[in-house]
Every structure is written in structure tokens, then in C-alpha cells.
Amino acid sequence: xxxxxxxxxxxxxxxxxxxxxxxxxxxxxxxxxxxxxxxxxxxxxxxxxxxxxxxxxxxxxxxxxxxxxxxxxxxxxxxxxxxxxxxxxxxxxxxxxxxxxxxxxxxxxxxxxxxxxx
Amino acid sequence: xxxxxxxxxxxxxxxxxxxxxxxxxxxxxxxxxxxxxxxxxxxxxxxxxxxxxxxxxxxxxxxxxxxxxxxxxxxxxxxxxxxxxxxxxxxxxxxxxxxxxxxxxxxxxxxxxx
Numbered sequence: 001x002x003x004x005x006x007x008x009x010x011x012x013x014x015x016x017x018x019x020x021x022x023x024x025x026x027x028x029x030x031x032x033x034x035x036x037x038x039x040x041x042x043x044x045x046x047x048x049x050x051x052x053x054x055x056x057x058x059x060x061x062x063x064x065x066x067x068x069x070x071x072x073x074x075x076x077x078x079x080x081x082x083x084x085x086x087x088x089x090x091x092x093x094x095x096x097x098x099x100x101x102x103x104x105x106x107x108x109x110x111x112x113x114x115x116x117x118x
Numbered sequence: 119x120x121x122x123x124x125x126x127x128x129x130x131x132x133x134x135x136x137x138x139x140x141x142x143x144x145x146x147x148x149x150x151x152x153x154x155x156x157x158x159x160x161x162x163x164x165x166x167x168x169x170x171x172x173x174x175x176x177x178x179x180x181x182x183x184x185x186x187x188x189x190x191x192x193x194x195x196x197x198x199x200x201x202x203x204x205x206x207x208x209x210x211x212x213x214x215x216x217x218x219x220x221x222x223x224x225x226x227x228x229x230x231x232x
Contacts, residue, residue: 006161034219041127043207043222044162093161095220106152107220109161 002028002098006110013084014118021079021113023094029074030096038091050077084117120145122210124223131198132231139193139226141208146221149213151184151191156205156225198230
């Protein structure tokens with residue numbers, strides 16, 4: 001089946017630093033990728049939709065200047081948490097679908113990145 | 119307001135029994151409903167997708183039902199095994215064309231006791 005990878009799997013950083021998380025579709029191309037955030041015992045919450053070659057679409061309440069998304073190619077999207085603070089500590093998960101517009105394909109999720117900001 | 123709720127945060131059952139998990143939603147009109155399995159510290163893994171015009175879907179020991187009148191989906195695992203212990207998430211897919219994001223419930227943590 002389709003595989004989505006994330007790097008790093010875990011990161012610990014000091015407050016005020018920036019952290020970049022990569023999401024790659026390994027065996028398919030994805031024009032759209034999604035970034036979710038999950039706090040302990042909570043559901044996955046959509047942060048933004050990453051579109052290859054255009055600006056990301058952010059959900060209400062998500063600061064676009066704090067969570068920078070770059071969809072550089074059809075297989076790579078990056079999420080940069082700028083000036084991270086302890087409240088940004090969470091589990092960040094990306095997903096992608098090999099489907100084209102109009103088709104219905106399941107989404108494949110990355111293994112997640114655990115961010116801890118001290 | 120829009121809500122998606124899974125019946126319980128945790129469910130414990132005996133090995134060999136059937137586990138039944140519930141997903142209810144309000145003020146949504148999903149075109150599809152999906153179920154995922156999530157293990158601790160891992161991303162969700164897709165299990166089953168059911169369309170709004172389908173009543174039931176099966177895959178090996180898994181069965182999903184979808185009642186758009188009740189706005190409810192039931193997820194069954196028959197002959198449960200300790201390896202089935204995980205958190206199960208339901209997700210609504212509005213099917214607005216192409217790739218659309220999912221709306222997730224909080225999940226139900228299933229523990230199958232040997």
C-alpha cells in the first residue's frame with residue numbers, strides 16, 4: 001500500500017526556536033497533503049491543507065505565520081513551527097491521498113512527529 | 119453545533135467476544151465515513167470506508183454499518199484478539215470532490231483481555 005513518511009519522528013527543542021517537520025509520500029504523488037495536530041486523548045484536528053505549487057489553506061484559529069507550510073513538490077510538504085512555545089508541544093501528523101480530483105481514495109497517514117518544547 | 123462523538127473513551131472486552139464501537143454525529147452530512155486504527159505514538163491506519171448509500175461493509179473480522187437517518191456508524195470486531203487492542207477512530211469525509219480533509223472523533227481505546 002501507499003506509504004507516507006515523516007521526519008523527524010521526535011524532536012525536543014528550546015522555547016523560541018523553530019522546528020521543521022517533513023512529510024513525504026514515498027510511492028505516489030500527492031497534490032494535496034493535510035497537516036493535523038493531536039493532543040493527548042484528543043482527536044486529530046486539521047491545521048491546514050497543503051497544496052503543491054500554491055499557498056496552504058489554514059483552518060480557523062491556526063496562525064499561518066507561526067505554522068509555515070511549503071509544498072515544494074508532489075511528494076514533499078514541510079511544516080515549520082516558528083518560535084515554538086511549550087503550548088505547541090503536540091503530536092503532528094500529515095496525510096496524503098494518491099487520488100486525483102474527483103476520485104475517492106483513502107488517505108494515508110504518516111507515523112507522526114512528537115514535538116516537545118521546553 | 120457540529121459534533122462527532124464516539125460512545126466511550128475506553129472499552130474492555132474478553133478475548134473471543136465481539137467488540138462494538140459507536141460513532142454518532144450531528145449537523146454533518148458526510149458522503150463517506152471511515153474507521154482508522156491508531157496505536158500509541160503512531161499515525162492512524164485506514165481500516166474501512168463506507169459510503170452514504172451503503173448500509174454495511176465487511177473486511178475479514180471487521181464490519182461497519184452506516185445509518186444516515188440515525189447519523190450513526192457501528193464498528194464491530196468479531197472474535198476479538200489481544201492484538202486488536204488499540205484506539206479506533208471514526209472520521210467523517212464530506213466528499214467535496216477530490217481530496218478532502220477528515221473530521222475525526224476522539225477515538226475509543228479498546229482493550230482485549232486474554
